[in-house]
Amino acid sequence: MKQLIQILLLASLVGCGTGHDWHGKDISGLMPDLAFTLTDEHGDEVTAADYSGNNILIYFGFTQCPDICPTALAKLAAAMRKLPEDVQQRTVILFVSVDPDRDTPAQLGEYTAAFHPRMIGLTGSQQQLQTLTRRYRITYGYDKPDSAGQYNVSHSSAIFAFDRAQQVRLLLRDDLGVEQLYADILQLDTL
Amino acid sequence: MADWLAFFIPWEFSLLVQISIWGSLWLYVRGLRSTDSKPGAGSILAFVLGLLLMYLVTQTHFDYWSQYMFFVHRGQHLVLHHLAPFLLALAAPVPILAAGLPGRVKDFWQQRRLARQWWRSLYAFLQHPAVACVLFVGLIYFWLTPEIHFDAMLNQRLYWLMNWSMALDGLLFWWLMLERGSGGITPRLGYGLRILLLAAIMPPQIILGARLAFSEQVWFDVYAVCGRAWPLEPLTDQQLGGLLTWIPAAMMSVIAALVVLRFLLHTPAQSAPIHANS
Numbered sequence: 001m002k003q004l005i006q007i008l009l010l011a012s013l014v015g016c017g018t019g020h021d022w023h024g025k026d027i028s029g030l031m032p033d034l035a036f037t038l039t040d041e042h043g044d045e046v047t048a049a050d051y052s053g054n055n056i057l058i059y060f061g062f063t064q065c066p067d068i069c070p071t072a073l074a075k076l077a078a079a080m081r082k083l084p085e086d087v088q089q090r091t092v093i094l095f096v097s098v099d100p101d102r103d104t105p106a107q108l109g110e111y112t113a114a115f116h117p118r119m120i121g122l123t124g125s126q127q128q129l130q131t132l133t134r135r136y137r138i139t140y141g142y143d144k145p146d147s148a149g150q151y152n153v154s155h156s157s158a159i160f161a162f163d164r165a166q167q168v169r170l171l172l173r174d175d176l177g178v179e180q181l182y183a184d185i186l187q188l189d190t191l
Numbered sequence: 192m193a194d195w196l197a198f199f200i201p202w203e204f205s206l207l208v209q210i211s212i213w214g215s216l217w218l219y220v221r222g223l224r225s226t227d228s229k230p231g232a233g234s235i236l237a238f239v240l241g242l243l244l245m246y247l248v249t250q251t252h253f254d255y256w257s258q259y260m261f262f263v264h265r266g267q268h269l270v271l272h273h274l275a276p277f278l279l280a281l282a283a284p285v286p287i288l289a290a291g292l293p294g295r296v297k298d299f300w301q302q303r304r305l306a307r308q309w310w311r312s313l314y315a316f317l318q319h320p321a322v323a324c325v326l327f328v329g330l331i332y333f334w335l336t337p338e339i340h341f342d343a344m345l346n347q348r349l350y351w352l353m354n355w356s357m358a359l360d361g362l363l364f365w366w367l368m369l370e371r372g373s374g375g376i377t378p379r380l381g382y383g384l385r386i387l388l389l390a391a392i393m394p395p396q397i398i399l400g401a402r403l404a405f406s407e408q409v410w411f412d413v414y415a416v417c418g419r420a421w422p423l424e425p426l427t428d429q430q431l432g433g434l435l436t437w438i439p440a441a442m443m444s445v446i447a448a449l450v451v452l453r454f455l456l457h458t459p460a461q462s463a464p465i466h467a468n469s
Contacts, residue, residue, distance in 0.1 A: 137258075174415075
């Protein structure tokens, strides 16, 4: 019975605001803080702690993504460029490739550099990637390769935002515009 | 590990589900051993199959696909809300389960007069024909409200609350429809009324399923937000889910009506129920 009441209370809390006026969905408390072990663009192993002190925006995709990833990343980069220089310096966009077979660290470096200097490409083993995606209740999957060995990848379309203490804050859907992303990142920086 | 074995590893292990399913099976086997009036093989099969289906869709890799693919999720609810509870109710397992209940538990329950009264009135309310139908259809609509669906898929506790509510309500509803005068506290509805109720729950399910199947817009973006289990066009996913909500779900009413007709034809006139409030 006690558990049922807890569940009902939780149900009523989901979706309630916390005084902030976000364009994204407030998911603070609904999901755990940031934690991962992945490989960066230089081939070095990195963990979430390596980015502490930054506002962190994470997006999952793959570099051969035809439209969804480039659109989302271009909007995010545009929103970043609008921010004051000091806010940009303490904000980082992590692009996590869930296609490690095709996306090498070097390729990721070239890909992210085209969007914004504060964007970093990460990837990892299937196990490392699954540990991270499961933590945020998201997933990814692959099509069967065609005759040329090419295949499509399904992945999360949302941007997950963490404050400078690496606590989960926002889920930014991909239908948000540059202005809305800009406003939310600016507000994230004040937390 | 072989792929087929990996399928049986629960995606999200639930102690409550494990205890409920294996506990029910244990009670049933105990009851079968200790009772003289054994049910037919068909009833036993229906009971075991119903439990097994509930287990398969919640405690295997099937649950992973249900969380990351809309149409599989609709299949999961078809089993939890329609098929498995229907089979369990068809088996009419209460006398066997009661026979399997350890004596101490029975005594304990017998001594709790207040709790029993409370349970009886709650049960009578839930099993009022109008309440039962509204609950049955209402829960489908409730969890398919886009904002609610989004949160349920994102939050683990809400997700479990959703699946439990579907399974328990399914049990309540099919129990009421397939009641056969076993002397329990389930109201004995007239057979005509049952067929009427079974027909009444069809149109709302057909409308919802057809709207999903024919919609040009994606209703539930949570599957894009969280990523799909494999690449599939969002609209295709939704159309398949709509078809599952529409056709097999409505077909269950037809099958149940046939079963009720069979009850009607095989029941001696004097023991047939007269009307709803008797």
